[in-house]
Amino acid sequence: MSGRLYHSQPHLKEFTAIVTVTDGDWVSLDSTAFYPGGGGQSADSGSIAGLPVTGMRNGDPPWHLIKGHSLKIGDVVEAALDWDRRWQLMRSHTGEHLLASTLKSIVPDIGIVKVDLRMDINSLYVNGDLKWSDLSKAQGLCNEIIASDIPVTVSLVSKDDPILDGVRIKRERIKGDAVRLVSIEGLDRVACAGVHVDSTGKIGAVLVDRLASGGGEGYMVINFSVGEAAVSSGLARGAVAAHAAHVLGxxxxxxxxxxxxxxxxxxxxxxxxxxxxxxxxxxLQPEDIGGVPVYCGSFSGLDRKTLNAKADQLRQGGICIMASIEDKLSLVVACDPIFDLDCQEVLGSALAECGGRGGGQSDFAAGGCQSPEAIDHVLAKCMEYVGNWVTSRDL
Ligand SMILES: [Zn+2]
The missing domain is CATH 1.20.5 (Single alpha-helices involved in coiled-coils or other helix-helix interfaces)
Incomplete structure (x- = not known):
């Protein structure tokens, strides 16, 4: 198809075209400025004949999803891109080339695995050892190159052209003999079928937002923003950093x-x-209360799992009451099943005064409350309950 206007005129916002094929809600035109998506860049949206284009399908020619249309072959239609969307995606895509290129110059062993450019988030997946300090350097280089407003050019070369030896390219994805080469002059060359701005200055700014592991595939994912989003996010983060520095002195x-x-x-x-x-x-040693060994202890920062495991061990042949405080209070009351003590009742009565609650079974109950300062009182209430239970048991 000769009418891929998104390649020949990437800054075209509106165009006139002729309907060449229809298939249900899908429509093809003799030429289109709608990028159908690919290479990590999301598809365009907009309108054709006043109707919304809500999806794109790659093909030759590309297909436009226009739900409920009544267009016929030969109809002449006016079309318009959602330009804000396209503009951002073009800038993000060119920003991705720049970020990948500068990263490779700083960490040559890094591999670019995949790219995912959307309106809400841009992701660059890489493998290899990547440090935040490397990313910061790359970000600085990107913004220097943006300030220099270097031309971004496109050329077509043969698949066998030796120029491709030094180019980022996924040869297995190349169809036909021609390769579309996108160059940031003097800095970077990539085989790419996406849509880009024609100079680095139009990216506006690049900001690395986040570096994280990329799920179970062993990759790292870099999230980044461009243009006004990068500037506003950078300013907001600068303010947060200044505040944090003030707090830390x-x-x-x-x-x-x-x-x-x-x-x-x-x-x-x-x-x-x-x-x-x-x-x-x-x-921890037990206290003998009427012949029953009772373990009672309070801790700081002991996690609930450890607390429960120890209580389960110490309750054999006796009773165990333990509490721990972190930002809140955790309490466990446990006894050997040979006793008819109701641990849920002990726990519930001790926590009631501080608004806490818990659950479990008659021989093992766990719970807590939001008042860590109540720990001594809560333990005293438990011991009082157990003392009364022992006394009543002896009667
Ligand atoms: Zn590209």
Whole structure:
């Protein structure tokens, strides 16, 4: 098809065309400026003959989804792209070329796996070892190249042209003999069938928003934004960074190191606290109440799973009451099934005064409340209940 106007005139917003084929809600034209999607770039939307184009299907020629249309072969139609959408996708796509290229220049071993450019989020999937500091460098280079407003050009070369040896290309996806080469002059060449802006300045800005693992495939995913979205997001993040630096009493440029130090300190203190809790747990001795061994202990930062596991172990032949505080209070009351003590009742009565609740069974109950300061009172209530139960048992 000669009428792929999205390639020959990527900045065309409106055009006139002739309907050449229809198939239900699908319509093809003798020429179209609607990009059908591909290479990671989402398809265009807009209107044809005043009706919304809500989907595109790749083909030769491409198909436009126009639900409920009554168009016939030979009809002359006026068409218009949703230009805001196309403009953003073109800028994102060219921004992706730039980001991938600068990343490769900084981390040569990195592999570009796939691209996903949408209106709400842009994702670049890579494999290899990638650090945030590398991404920051790449982002800086991207924005220098954007400021230099370097031309982005398109050329067609033969599939066997040696120029392709130094080009990012997925040869298995090339159909026919011609390869469409998109170049950021002097910097980058990629085989690509997508739609791009014609100079780097039109990207506006590139901002890396996030670096994360890309799911179960072992990739890393980079989310990025371009243009006004990048500028507004960058300003907002700058304000957040300045606020965080103020809270920490640090300079913004030192935030990564300060936060890393803080995290390391918190991690080592947490490990020390865990070790301390473990020692207390190991040394916990029962109190003999009327011949029944009763373990009672309070902890800081002991997780609920560990608390429950230890209670399950210590309740053999006796009773175990343990509480731990983090941001809230966790309580477990457990006894050997040989006793007729109702642990749910013990737990419920102790937590009632601080608005807490819990559940479980008569020999093992767990719950909590939002008042960590109530820990001593809650344990005292449990012990009082158990004391009364022992007394009534002896009667
Ligand atoms: Zn491209």
């Amino acid at each position: 640090a300079e913004v440029k030192d935030l990564p190191r300060s936060v890393s130090n803080l995290k390391n300190t918190a991690d080592s203190r947490w490990q020390a606290l865990k070790a301390c809790n473990q020692r207390i747990l190991d040394q």
